[in-house]
Amino acid sequence: MSHDPTVAYDIFAVLRAEVVTCLRRLLPDLADDAFARVLVEPPRDASHGDMATNGAMVVAKLAKMPPPKLAAELAAALAALPMVAEAAPAGPGFVNIRLKEEFLLGQVPLLLRAGEAYGDSTAGGQVRVNVEYVSANPTGPMHVGHCRGAVVGDALANLLHKAGYAVTKEYYINDAGAQVRALAYAAYWRYLQAIGTSLTEDEYSAQVPGGLQYRGEYLIPVGEALKAEHGDALAPGGQPVFTEATLALIQAQTVAAMMVEIREDLAALGVVHDVFISELELVKAGVTDKAIAELVAKGLVYEGVLEPPKGKTPEDWEPRPQTLFSSTAFGDDVDRPLRKSDGSNTYFANDIGNHADKIARGMQQLVQVWGADHGGYVKRMQAATKALSNGSVPLDVVLCQIVKVVKDGEPVRMSKRAGSYITLRDLIDEVGRDAVRFTMLTRKSDAQMEFDLTKVVEQSRENPVFYVQYAHARCRSVLRQADSALTADLDSAPLGSLQDPAELALIRRLTAWPRTVEAAAAAREPHRIAFYLGDLASDFHILWNRGREDATLRFIQAEQPESTRARLALVAATATVIRSGLAVMGVTPVEEMR
RNA sequence: GGACCCGUAGCUCAGCUGGAUAGAGCGCUGCCCUCCGAAGGCAGAGGUCGAAGGUUCGAAUCCUUUCGGGUCCGCCA
Structure with a gap:
């Protein structure tokens, strides 16, 4: 293998290439893929040398040779390399390699010249990867539940960039469903208060479908802003008018205000996305319908009746025909509904539009960072992505388990600002951005984690x-x-x-x-x-x-x-x-x- | 009933995609500060990798079964 000796590189990759070259020379009859599992790694025990390879063991069977014998031959070949001081067979067929000192020491100046770019890799081949993370509902300030995904997603995106991928950091704004409509009603209430209404909160709540939600004080400024812009035009005489036009207007402004706040929260955490994609915009632009039409054209959508879940049947379960996507054809457990009974899209249907949009923008790999409560959603989305891309665009999902925030071992719950939960801001204010980010990465993301406010600043x-x-x-x-x-x-x-x-x-x-x-x-x-x-x-x-x-x-x-x-x-x-x-x-x- | 994640030292967790005698920190035991780098340092004990089978040269890692914990299971997102 040739490499530029003036540029810092992965010396393990260099040696691996040498090992494969030696093996090929020793075993000219073997096919290339026989060497795929050859590894060169740091040995478990430093006394074994600088590196160890399993190369002899991996190909011994195909070569019809006893591993130790092949290891001995491989060691002899490796020992002749200019950067190798010593290579010796060991154990069941390992070859331990000791590097020449000048080769090892020589990495230091290369590293210094590379600077922080040391470790940059071309492994990603500039493949376009879309990493979507956070994607918190724009219904309030960010809380700790969003924090882990934000940090893991951001670090993963940075990591993929360093590894040579062309990375897009993306945030999908869930601004189209019932939750944001409930948010609009809540902001409307703050607006009514701002212009002076005779209604009580309970009276208002009684008029709202599903009742008044999102009662946190963070919507007060939104109500004030609506008043400043519209006077009492949105509720003449302080009486609410629940027309679609009014609600849609309030909803749009409220979501925009929440997104400003969310972006500020994220910025405080050092998280900056390249792209914000609006669910509502995708629907309006017809992207979602087009994606589903594509699935229909592939014969993957049908009207059918789902079996109730075994064991625990919901109280109000009634078998009813639904528009279903054949996700089982791609490994899911059951087919998944695309429309609610009122005819509107399910979240899943709109998310199909989201993923279709990524594919249409030329993304070659998709990564989603989700909370563990979305675990049951993975297979269906992978199925949809597979169907949309004809299997050419893989979707990897990184699930983040729950973070329990404690202080001196005691659970912490209340927020100064938002009442029912700890906000991201509370957390950053308490321990600092760097401690938050580092600590969130000190566990595998799929393991539960305890975040101790005392310990992380110790x-x-x-x-x-x-x-x-x-x-x-x-x-x-x-x-x-x-x-x-x-x-x-x-x-x-x-x-x-x-x-x-x-x-x-x-x-x-x-x-x-x-x-x-x-x-x-x-x-x-x-x-x-x-x-x-x-x-x-x-x-x-x-x-x-x-x-x-x-x-x-x-x-x-x-x-x-x-x-x-x-x-x-x-x-x-x-x-x-x-x-x-x-x-x-x-x-x-x-x-x-x- | 089913799906997904986790189970490794007393505690909190790694384990580099199947490799050699399973690691680290804390805790525990024993040493080490007149001064020159102690918000510490050195050494030691501590494990049937939840359990049982299987796959193969080789398993904490892959497969099956099973036990415990978590998340979830049509119109929330």
């Missing part, structure tokens, strides 16, 4: 937010304290003096950053970045602590400018990778701890 080893930030601050501190003559052009510093196991371990960790990015992106698991940074910080702190016991291991050595420069290069490289990782997470690196 300055201790057990708080990963602090631990990683501290490592970066220490790096920066060292670089500030060093003589500026020593910190110039660190990418040309001779590094031969880096010999301590802790130093080499840190370098190995740094070289694992590109493959970490690729693997995390492939798995759609941004939490892996947080864990990698925790490991990297740990390696760095270990090295720092060694300097306490052994003064010769301190970074700045007054009498040793050359080894000082080598270490400063390593420190700068560490800071660079931490920043690179934090950038994916959307967390600001700090220069000092305060």
Whole structure:
């Protein structure tokens, strides 16, 4: 494999290519796909070397050779490579690889030249990926329930971008259903109050279909704004007029006001979407009808009667014919309704329009970040996407489990602003944006999480937010304290003096950053970045602590400018990778701890 | 009744898409600060990976069954 030796790259990918080349030469009769499962990874035990490959074991069967024998031959071939110091068969057929020191150390200057772009990958091939996340109903301020999805989605989008995908960050505004209509009624009430109505809240509520919802105070400014713009024209004499025109007008203005607020909340969290798509606009533009017509044309829509759910039958269940999409043809459990009994579209039908629109805009892969309560919705949407794209556009859904907010172990419930729940703003005000973002990524998204307001701001080893930030601050501190003559052009510093196991371990960790990015992106698991940074910080702190016991291991050595420069290069490289990782997470690196 | 997610050390969680003797932090036990980098550091104990089968050279990881927890199951989004 050829690669530009002046550009930083994933050395694991380089070695993997070499392993495959060697295997091909040893086994010329094997087909290419025989090597698909060949891996080159860091060994579990560092004493095994820098890398290990399962290549011999993976192809041994097809090659009709005992794995250890093939491993021995592979090791001999690998040992001849210029960057390899030693390659030896081990265990059931692994080959352990020890890299030449200059090759390993040589990664540091490449990394420094790449800067925060280190770890950028071409794996995505600039494939157009649409990542939709948050998509909270525009019916009120964002609350903590939206927070995890917002952070996970944003970090995932950043991650995919870094991995070489052409990413669109998207927000789908659910501004067409019964919920936003209920919102319009609620805003109407605040408007009536603003212009001075004789109605009581209960009297008004009695006139509203389904009763008055969304009673939080956050709609008061909307009522005031409606008054400022329309006077009492929307309710002459303070009496409500429930015409479609009036309600639609109020609804549009209220949704717009809520979206302003939601965008502000998101901005406070550092989340900025590229595209906001309106459900209502898609329906009006005929996108939704067209998408469903497409399904009809494919013979995937029919009138039918669904079986009641087994076990727990709803009280008011009545079998009735419905317009159904044949999602079972694509792996769903039952076919899904597209129309409500009043003839209007179900949420699912409109969401089909949403996904059709993404496909029509040329998206090649779709990612949805949803709350766990939407788990039952995954198969039907994947079915619809498959049908619409003839299987060419995959839809991945990342489900985020519930976050329980606690303080000192006690559940926290009430919001200062909105009464019934904790707003996103409350959370950010309490612990800060960076702590929120980092902490939301310290668990797999499909695992439940407890968010402890006390622990996430604690300055201790057990708080990963602090631990990683501290490592970066220490790096920066060292670089500030060093003589500026020593910190110039660190990418040309001779590094031969880096010999301590802790130093080499840190370098190995740094070289694992590109493959970490690729693997995390492939798995759609941004939490892996947080864990990698925790490991990297740990390696760095270990090295720092060694300097306490052994003064010769301190970074700045007054009498040793050359080894000082080598270490400063390593420190700068560490800071660079931490920043690179934090950038994916959307967390600001700090220069000092305060 | 069914679908999806989770179950790994006393606790909170990783485990790089099937690899070597299953890891980390906290907690626990024992050491280590006159001073030069202690918002700590070093070492140790602690596991039938919920259970039982299966697939294969090899399983915490894949399949089946089962037990516990969560989410959800036509006109909410």
